[in-house]
Amino acid sequence: MVWIAIRMLTGDATKFYGLLFGIAFSTLLITQQLTIFVNLIERGASGVYNVPSADVWVMDPVSRTTDVNLPMPSTALDRVRSVPGVEWAVPHLRAAASVRTKEGDLEGVSVIGVDDATLIGLPRRMASGSTKVLEQPDAVVIDDVGTTRFFPEGYDPVGERLELNDQRAVIMGVADAIPSFTSQVTLYTRYSRALNFVPGTRNRLSFVLVGAAPGVDAKTLATRITDETGLRARTRDEFARDGIDFIIENTGIPLNFGITVMLGFIVGVAIVGLTFSLFIRDNIKQFGALKAIGVNNAKIRRMVAAQAAMVGSIGYGLGVLGTVAFIWSFSSNPTFKGFYIPWQVPLISLAAVTIILTLTGWIALRNVLRTEPAAVFR
Amino acid sequence: MSDVAPFAPGDPATAIATRGVVRDFTAGQQTIRVLHGIDLDVRAGELTYLVGESGSGKTTLISIMCGILWPTEGEVRLFGTDIYNLSDNELVDFRLRNVGFIFQQYNLIPAIDAAANAAVPLIAQGVDRGEARARATELLAALNIGDQADKLPSQLSGGQQQRVAIARALVHQPRLIVCDEPTAALDARSGRRVMDLLREVALADDRSVIIVTHDNRIFDLADRILVLEDGRITHDGRDMPKDY
Numbered sequence: 001m002v003w004i005a006i007r008m009l010t011g012d013a014t015k016f017y018g019l020l021f022g023i024a025f026s027t028l029l030i031t032q033q034l035t036i037f038v039n040l041i042e043r044g045a046s047g048v049y050n051v052p053s054a055d056v057w058v059m060d061p062v063s064r065t066t067d068v069n070l071p072m073p074s075t076a077l078d079r080v081r082s083v084p085g086v087e088w089a090v091p092h093l094r095a096a097a098s099v100r101t102k103e104g105d106l107e108g109v110s111v112i113g114v115d116d117a118t119l120i121g122l123p124r125r126m127a128s129g130s131t132k133v134l135e136q137p138d139a140v141v142i143d144d145v146g147t148t149r150f151f152p153e154g155y156d157p158v159g160e161r162l163e164l165n166d167q168r169a170v171i172m173g174v175a176d177a178i179p180s181f182t183s184q185v186t187l188y189t190r191y192s193r194a195l196n197f198v199p200g201t202r203n204r205l206s207f208v209l210v211g212a213a214p215g216v217d218a219k220t221l222a223t224r225i226t227d228e229t230g231l232r233a234r235t236r237d238e239f240a241r242d243g244i245d246f247i248i249e250n251t252g253i254p255l256n257f258g259i260t261v262m263l264g265f266i267v268g269v270a271i272v273g274l275t276f277s278l279f280i281r282d283n284i285k286q287f288g289a290l291k292a293i294g295v296n297n298a299k300i301r302r303m304v305a306a307q308a309a310m311v312g313s314i315g316y317g318l319g320v321l322g323t324v325a326f327i328w329s330f331s332s333n334p335t336f337k338g339f340y341i342p343w344q345v346p347l348i349s350l351a352a353v354t355i356i357l358t359l360t361g362w363i364a365l366r367n368v369l370r371t372e373p374a375a376v377f378r
Numbered sequence: 379m380s381d382v383a384p385f386a387p388g389d390p391a392t393a394i395a396t397r398g399v400v401r402d403f404t405a406g407q408q409t410i411r412v413l414h415g416i417d418l419d420v421r422a423g424e425l426t427y428l429v430g431e432s433g434s435g436k437t438t439l440i441s442i443m444c445g446i447l448w449p450t451e452g453e454v455r456l457f458g459t460d461i462y463n464l465s466d467n468e469l470v471d472f473r474l475r476n477v478g479f480i481f482q483q484y485n486l487i488p489a490i491d492a493a494a495n496a497a498v499p500l501i502a503q504g505v506d507r508g509e510a511r512a513r514a515t516e517l518l519a520a521l522n523i524g525d526q527a528d529k530l531p532s533q534l535s536g537g538q539q540q541r542v543a544i545a546r547a548l549v550h551q552p553r554l555i556v557c558d559e560p561t562a563a564l565d566a567r568s569g570r571r572v573m574d575l576l577r578e579v580a581l582a583d584d585r586s587v588i589i590v591t592h593d594n595r596i597f598d599l600a601d602r603i604l605v606l607e608d609g610r611i612t613h614d615g616r617d618m619p620k621d622y
Contacts, residue, residue, distance in 0.1 A: 001502060004490060011489020289485035292446050293546075294474025295502045296467055373446040374437075376481050376558075 001295060005303035006310055008283060015282075018275040019311040020318065023353055026268025027319020030261050030349040031341070032326055037257035039339045043181040044247040045240035047094070050123045050177050054209035055218040057239045058089075058225055061232045063207075065243040066094055067110075067180070071203040072231070079229045080208045085216040086225070090115035091191050092207040095198040099185070100163040101150060109146070109185045111164070113194025120209055122175065122188055129158060129173025134190050139172040140164070145334045146185035147174055162187075164197050178338055181247060265352050272311075273360035280304075280364040284371055292373035300368055308361040316353045320346055392458075393554060393586035394420040394443050399452035401438050401609075412438045413609045415452065422553070423583045425576070425599065428590045429618070430606035437558075439606060440590050444477050444556045445469055457553055474502055478547030478580075480557040484539045486531040486546075492518060492538075493527040496545035503550060510549075517545045521575065537568050541575070548580060555580050555587040566595045573599045594618070 010016050042049075047066030048057065058080050063069035071093075080089045093113030098106045114121030119131050127144050134141060142150075142157060151157050162169045164187065175188055189197065195204055210233070212221045218235040225233035234242060248254050280287070287300065323341060330336040399416040402409050412435045420426050420443075430436040441447035442454060445461045454461055456476060461469055478499070486495045493515045494501075500510035515527045521541040523534075531539055540560065547555055557576070561569030573596050580587050589600075597603065597618050605613035613619045 003507060004487065004494070004498065004501065007489045007494075008487060009489075011487075283487075285483065285485050286487050289479070289481060290498070290502070291470075292473070292479055292481075293499055293502060294470050294472075294477070296470040299502065374441040376479075376485060 001299050001303055002306040005306045008286070008303075009279070009307045009310060012279060012282070015275050015279045016311070019272055019279070020315045022268055022271030022275060023311055023315025023356070024318035024322065025271070026264050026356060027316050027349050027353055028322040028326075029264030029267065030352050031320055031323040031345055033257050033260045033264065034345045034348060035323060035327065035339065035341050037253065037261075038342050038345065039336075040181070040253065041244050041247045043179060043183075044243035044245075046178040046180050046243075048236060048240040048243060051092075051121055051209060052124055052236075053120055053211065054092075054236060055212040056210040056222045056225065056233050056235055058208040058210055058229070058231050058233045059206070061230070063232060065246045066207075066239075067243075068246065069094065069206045071201070072205045072208075073203050074205050076205055076229070076231060077208050080210060080225060080231070083221075083225050083228050085213050085221045087211040087213040087216075088118075088120075089208050089210045090118060090120045091205050092121045092209045093191055093194045093198070093204060094206045095194070095200065095204075097165045097187075097198050099150070099187075107149070107185060109164070109187050110180065111194055111198050112186060112188050113191035113198075114188055115209075116190045116192050119190075121191075123177040125176040127174040127176040128156070131173070133172035134188070136170075136172055138168050138170045138193070139189065140169045141173040141175045141188040142171050143175045143177040143179070143186040143188075144337070145177075145179045145183050146187070148334050149185050165199070167197055169197065179334060181243075183335055265356065268352070268356045269359060272356055273363060276308075276360045276364045277367070279307075280367055284367065285376065287368045288371045288373060288376040291371065292376050297369055301365060304361055304365045304368065308357040312353050312357045316350060319349065319353075392419050393422040393456070394418070394588075395455045396443065397453045399439070399442055399449045399454060401435070401442060401447070402450045411609060413442070413449070416609075416611060418604070418611065420586055420588060421602075422586045423581065424586060424601040425581055426586065426588045427597065427600040427603045428588060428606060429592070429597075429603055434606045435609040436590050436606045438609075440556060440558070440588060443588065444479070444554060445473050474499060475550065476553050478550070478552040478555045480540075480543050480547045480555065480560050482559040482562055484531070484543040486539060486542055488531055491528050491530055492523065492534065492542045492545075495531065495542050496549050498546055499550040499552075514545060514549050517549050518542065521545055536563055537572070540564065540572055544572075544575065544580070553585050555585065557587065557589040557591075559591055559593070560589060561591065561593045561596055569593060569596055570599070 060070040060072045077089060077091050080086060095111050097109050097111045099109050101107055112121060119134060122131055133139050147157050157171045160171045177186065212218050222233040222235050327339050327341060396416050396418045399413055401413040402411050416439060428436045428440055442449050448462060461472060464472060493511050496514035496518055497510035500513060501507060515524060518524050518527050521544060523538050523541050526534055526538055560572055564572060576587060603615060603618055604611055
């Protein structure tokens, strides 16, 4: 009977494609929007992800994220270094600055000062050049977002001079970095040089990056640093989560994406529900005849379930493929750099599709089950 | 009205026996009695017509007789089985194995071909699809439309669709065939041909055929005619009453 159910479904091409479209569109909308949402809010933690070597981030107690921070006095570095269990501790500066472009416009950039000696604070990989280039005078490393923002596509910016806060900076390399939430251009330089590029108040040290001694748990070390210095210390994972939470709490992004995802669900219910109901209505005589002939309700349920499962699996597959195609086609765009589909997202959209089909299938099935076999004689 | 004997479950010639069958329908606050205590025996090997005006209760009676509508009161035995004493699933299974239906609108499934449509009862019984199709095709050939087996219902004429419906009603060799206005959509010649066909292929010593019809063009082909008026059988005979 399942075979007959499938043939009934595919035999009505208009409704079959209508159902596929409804499910595929819903899946695409839900999967794509959730994927963008997750990747976008994860950008709130990009500053942390770009420095994988730091086990613990130490900061002023009022600092909240890599971008929302209050500088500390430079003595904080020594206080942190004196805490037992700290293998190493290096200074890390993050500040805003302005670059005058060739066109004469001012562009806001983020300047990151990394440890002079170890260069801890630089992204792990370089897209062009080596980390050693930072030893050269006035050298800065630009992130790959910056290369597309400041220069034409395909242009090699190495050797280009920039006017950074009225001072000369020379791009000597391109970092393969995860873009920030705002996709702002980031320039990496040595800590001592960053102090010159970004003049400011007496306190300039944004963070102290800490490596835990072998055998010391990062969480325990963070607690110990806080207890002994009075500074805020967060493990890498905690601080990444802080960045994500900050975006969730302080922007309308979750609400906006939530509305879109809900719309995807509603559109799915509407299109699939309407089409499924029409399909069942058009075939109600046939279902009634089958019931009269001797097809029991369990078999009818299996038939409708098979129809829903077929539409669901193909539509869902098309929707997920559409999302993959979307991510793939935009992968070269720096804004979407590193975007991936978390495994939970297809599962969520699968659950949504299952709910849509269960709901609409149940409503449609109710009409079939309610149909008296005797109705075929009327 | 027929003078019926008490139940004789052992009598193999009794295909259907109804006793005191009453059926009420409720419309709002009002209860309408559609059948008033029908007592009836239908014998196997006969072509029985159920005739009556619209609203006379013939559709209700035939629905009750073939096990798709519960009577309010009374008892119905099909080949000795008290069908409304069966559980829902047992009754559905009983129908699947013992009753064949020919509907006025045919109710063929548009998306599957003639052979598959004719094979539906066998597929529903769990017979292998290939075997069911082979048996259905054989029957379609016996009905002279074997060459149309691969065609969809929309590609067939009304008469051909009717034959597919007949094949579907017979393919699982049921003991009762129920036909609802089988000639209503056909011209007089086609209608008589269908009735001849039914008599030829459907009727057997151990099988009964009941036909609900208005079509006075085919009244002469019946073995027995039952006339229903206002929920009561008012005539039971070989011919139609002269004043009808």
